[in-house]
Amino acid sequence: MFYDYNELMKFNLEVNTLGKRKYQSPLNLSHTFSDNIVNYVSDDERVLIMNSLKEVKEWMDNNKSIPSFEKAGPRSEIYFQSGETISAIVTCGGLCPGLNSVIRSLVYMNYYRYGNKITYGIRYGYQGFIDDHDHEIVNLTPRVVENIHKAGGTILGSSRGPQDVGAIVEKLEKLNINVLYTIGGDGTLRGAQDIANEISKRNLKIAVIGIPKTIDNDIAYIDKSFGAETAFSKACEAIESAHTEARGAYNGIGIVRVMGRHSGFIAANATLAAGDVNVVLIPEVEFELEGEKGLFQHLRKRLDASQHALILVAEGAGQYLFKESKGKDASGNEKLNDIGVFLKKEIKRYCDQEKIPCSIKYIDPSYIIRSTEPTPNDSLFCIQLAQNAVHAGMAGKTNIVMGYLNGDFAHIPIEIAVSQRKVLHPESELWLSVLETTGQPIRFKND
Numbered sequence: 001m002f003y004d005y006n007e008l009m010k011f012n013l014e015v016n017t018l019g020k021r022k023y024q025s026p027l028n029l030s031h032t033f034s035d036n037i038v039n040y041v042s043d044d045e046r047v048l049i050m051n052s053l054k055e056v057k058e059w060m061d062n063n064k065s066i067p068s069f070e071k072a073g074p075r076s077e078i079y080f081q082s083g084e085t086i087s088a089i090v091t092c093g094g095l096c097p098g099l100n101s102v103i104r105s106l107v108y109m110n111y112y113r114y115g116n117k118i119t120y121g122i123r124y125g126y127q128g129f130i131d132d133h134d135h136e137i138v139n140l141t142p143r144v145v146e147n148i149h150k151a152g153g154t155i156l157g158s159s160r161g162p163q164d165v166g167a168i169v170e171k172l173e174k175l176n177i178n179v180l181y182t183i184g185g186d187g188t189l190r191g192a193q194d195i196a197n198e199i200s201k202r203n204l205k206i207a208v209i210g211i212p213k214t215i216d217n218d219i220a221y222i223d224k225s226f227g228a229e230t231a232f233s234k235a236c237e238a239i240e241s242a243h244t245e246a247r248g249a250y251n252g253i254g255i256v257r258v259m260g261r262h263s264g265f266i267a268a269n270a271t272l273a274a275g276d277v278n279v280v281l282i283p284e285v286e287f288e289l290e291g292e293k294g295l296f297q298h299l300r301k302r303l304d305a306s307q308h309a310l311i312l313v314a315e316g317a318g319q320y321l322f323k324e325s326k327g328k329d330a331s332g333n334e335k336l337n338d339i340g341v342f343l344k345k346e347i348k349r350y351c352d353q354e355k356i357p358c359s360i361k362y363i364d365p366s367y368i369i370r371s372t373e374p375t376p377n378d379s380l381f382c383i384q385l386a387q388n389a390v391h392a393g394m395a396g397k398t399n400i401v402m403g404y405l406n407g408d409f410a411h412i413p414i415e416i417a418v419s420q421r422k423v424l425h426p427e428s429e430l431w432l433s434v435l436e437t438t439g440q441p442i443r444f445k446n447d
Helices: 053-061 099-113 125-129 165-174 186-201 228-247 265-274 295-306 339-353 366-370 376-394 429-438
Strands: 046-048 068-071 086-091 118-122 137-139 179-184 207-212 252-258 279-281 308-314 359-363 400-405 408-413
Touching (some): 046 408, 086 125, 118 125, 179 186, 228 252, 228 265, 228 308, 228 359, 228 366, 252 339, 265 279, 265 308, 265 429, 279 429, 295 308, 295 339, 308 339, 339 359, 376 408
Parallel strands (some): 086 179, 179 207, 207 400, 252 308, 279 308
Antiparallel strands (some): 118 137, 400 408
16 A cells, blocks of 8 residues: 555554553463464564565665564463453444454454453444443343344444543443453544543553454555455445446446445445446546546547446545535534436436437445445454454453454554545556556546
């Protein structure tokens, strides 16, 4: 990815811990390689953030420390005593495929691997900690979560918006929670950071572990988040339907809108997977409608050549084309105007103006995509994220989010993960693959 590593090094890359670890892990793993037993991970094992030999050499030539994150995995000594640790799980923000898989794996990992019998499920996001909302707190056992991974959504429910951090910490104390697992996107992670900081101020020994949930795959320094693969896989079904509709009419035009508020990863990956998209519009690349090099002129040429066209647009694309803002939601995010409906209307206006007969079909599968069950590969990833999260929690790591980068799981300080948003860079290999697949111009701009 395209990161400013010099800016990154202004942060402390080391992981906060609650204190000295004094208990032995019950996992009975090994410290020796080549004995055919999985090894514990030590705190000095690191995952390089750079994956370019040229960049590494440049940093070494300048006697600069290569940026890296602490590697995730089981520690031989743990902070909390196995069999005596109480955990809590909360899911926040919008739905995402795989939430139930993560919940189930957290419960199973605590119960069967570390012998911890009490894992509380907090209902309806951070609201569930606030007594005024009167949401039930449930004890999640293996029997309760046995089959939840086969369903979409979250059995705990969710909500948006901040809550009183002091009240949340007081609830954690009252419930004797040792480890809090927060599953959510950047807003949830900022909330988790605030909770961890308040815990630290009060000199409490409660670990806070974030598990990144973003269907847009837009959290910094994390190559992959759960749900993203399911999202573009399901988007392919909508693309196929729109393609069939477009081919079924003379000058048929299919428009599909997918999620991607700031980042076009779903749109890009769905385009490559489906193979039928002719134009992709993403938030990271501005476009114009009118003019010789605008979208309309390209669309006209496409219709002249093939008598049908398929446009895939990310929800955050082209928001600058609207005159008015719709305000903000409960999480503080800008409410988006519907770029799909807008394109349908404007393309129809252009075709009528140019006397081009056309038939336009618009499909928005957003809520179908985010509420579905995860693909097998996403389920596998959810399990691994949850397992590493429990290892981190039991070791007393705190104020971190579980990340996956350069082929390894790592502990990333939340402060760093929320410091910027990961976007699809227009100079990346992924975007080049999209351009080569669709055949569209590098940009729809008249300058």
